[in-house]
Amino acid sequence: MSRIIENPKELILEKAKEILCNQGYSHLSMRTLAKECDIALGTIYNYYPTKKELVLEMMTGYWKEYFKLLQVIIASDDNLYVKLEKIFNELNLFIKQFKEIWLKPELYDKPDYVESGIERENIYIDKFIRVIESMLVKEASDDKITLKLDSYETAKFILLNFITMIQMPIFNYSSFEVFLRNILK
Template sequence: MARVIENPKQLILSKAKEILYNQGYHKLSMRALSKACNIALGTIYNYYPTKKDLIIEMMTDYWQNYLDSVHKIVKSNTNIYIKLNNIFNELEAFIRSFRQYWLTSELYDSQEYVEGGLQKQYVFMEKLIVIIEDMLLKEQANKNIQIKLSAQETASFIIMNFITIVQMPLFKYESFELFLKELLE
């Protein structure tokens, strides 16, 4: 009788991440994954027909976890500047981790990543901007802030500056927050 595996897709993703994070992209093969999961190679291919599909699903899962944490921050009962600071801190941790695991040369040299991963990254950046835009509009409706640009432009401005501050820490978040307060009040 065949063995029943609860949530095989999640098991595969979990083990794939373990291999990627601990051994690197070149050690992540469908055979190695099959062995790590203790399931048949065909089962792996049923869920992920190519390594590209697996990598994109892993990246999607990684980004979704980040967006879930941003949603929790946005729903918190704190003022907008505390929310933005918390979103920045989460983004900073996310980018540092992303660099370590996803921006390695071995992954960027891979056509699987370049073809699909970057496209997914842009989709999730847009989702993040929409989350911030919605938060800004709610804050404006509650008369906590006054948006001087469009909410979409302001959200894009915030996220792009967050990313720049993380990647080039010549400018401190606290200084950026002063600009935000001028822009939003």
């Protein structure tokens, strides 16, 4: 008699993340995953026909968790600049963890992973820009800031500077905020 597994997809993703984080991509196989989940190999393939689809789903889940955190920051009563600093700090953590998990050379030996990963990353970067844009538009409608440039372009400017400051920490957040306050007067 077969056993019923509560949330098999979640179980598969959870165990796959554990394998990926603890043992690396090379140890993440569908067989190993089935064994770790204590389910049939066919069940794994029912949810994820290829390892690539499994890895991309895990990466997508990683982004979705970050966006949940963003929503908490945005919903807070903090002013725009406190929210942006919190977003910057969380983005710093996110990028460091992202590098450790997702930017391993073994993942980038496969061109289709790179292409698919970049496509999804671009989708999430645009979504991230839209989140910042919505904050700016709200602040401008409440007459708390003045947008001198297009809201999307301003949001893109903020996010790209955040990423640059994280990648090349020669410029700190507080200095950037001074510039930002002058731009959004």
